[in-house]
Amino acid sequence: MKPNTESEFEEIFNIDEYPIQSFQSSIRSELIFEVRRQMSELGCCRISNFIRSETVIQMAEEARSLHEKTFWSTLEQNPYASEDDETFPKGHPRRFFSLRSNGFICSDLLPANSLLNQLYASDVLTHFVWECLEVDRPLYRYADPLASHPYSVMEPESEFPWHFDGNEFTISVLVQQADLGGIFEYVPDIRSPGQENYEKVEAILHGGEEGVRRLDLNPGDLQLFKGRYSMHRVTKIEGATTRYIALPSYVYDPYRMNQPHHSINYYGRATEAHYERSKVLVDGLTD
Numbered sequence: 001m002k003p004n005t006e007s008e009f010e011e012i013f014n015i016d017e018y019p020i021q022s023f024q025s026s027i028r029s030e031l032i033f034e035v036r037r038q039m040s041e042l043g044c045c046r047i048s049n050f051i052r053s054e055t056v057i058q059m060a061e062e063a064r065s066l067h068e069k070t071f072w073s074t075l076e077q078n079p080y081a082s083e084d085d086e087t088f089p090k091g092h093p094r095r096f097f098s099l100r101s102n103g104f105i106c107s108d109l110l111p112a113n114s115l116l117n118q119l120y121a122s123d124v125l126t127h128f129v130w131e132c133l134e135v136d137r138p139l140y141r142y143a144d145p146l147a148s149h150p151y152s153v154m155e156p157e158s159e160f161p162w163h164f165d166g167n168e169f170t171i172s173v174l175v176q177q178a179d180l181g182g183i184f185e186y187v188p189d190i191r192s193p194g195q196e197n198y199e200k201v202e203a204i205l206h207g208g209e210e211g212v213r214r215l216d217l218n219p220g221d222l223q224l225f226k227g228r229y230s231m232h233r234v235t236k237i238e239g240a241t242t243r244y245i246a247l248p249s250y251v252y253d254p255y256r257m258n259q260p261h262h263s264i265n266y267y268g269r270a271t272e273a274h275y276e277r278s279k280v281l282v283d284g285l286t287d
């Protein structure tokens, strides 16, 4: 990954509106204050036009140019991307499988000079995300070579059912919007370390709407969310336009990666490191 330079930084982020690199700026402090407020109230936050409009257009071109490298999957998965476990009763969230049909352009397939690589390499961005999340520990980029900052690709009729992520936090940047559908829905903080909250999860899986929120992104917006704790999904894509979204991800533990089963289902493969690191104790939550 190429080290970030000031000029690249200025080319990617809309620093005229959001001077995230300027630690003395009151605009920056106010922005962080507002993001924190939304995160605690809504469990998710959107910062409009965070990416420069010219850059969003180039990122959409980048994603389209990598389209043929997409790993596609159409399969039934539970919210934890884990294998079926017959020790749980029928209907239990662990045994609730729904169809996912989407693709990923894995992070390790991005060309070295890709805009998404440059964006993710930014320490200023990582630090900004950390401050916005108001967590009590350092935050790291995700060590997972496939899932750290992929593009998710959803073609017409694709859908992404209710699930949790392996990593704690993601900042999504939509680069090409579907004509209709492709809306992000989530239930803020439905689980927490030590507390799976299966009853509530089950209610949502069976169509419950209590606590469900929706966020309709525009290209160039930045969305912060807590994918390990907030169950989320993307509604079915309608119309003829493919939806591309960049998913830079962050974690507490710089050693961890997705579980091999999860990695193979989502990204088509698991590396030796995925197997080696799969035994690391995390937070007690199911991946």
Ligand SMILES: O=C(O)CCC(=O)C(=O)O
Pocket: 152, 160, 165, 172, 184, 232, 233, 234, 245, 247
């Ligand atoms: O496409 C999105 O907005 C979210 C994708 C997602 O949840 C995931 O890749 O785990």
Ligand SMILES: [Fe+2]
Pocket: 163, 164, 165, 227, 232
């Ligand atoms: Fe997710």
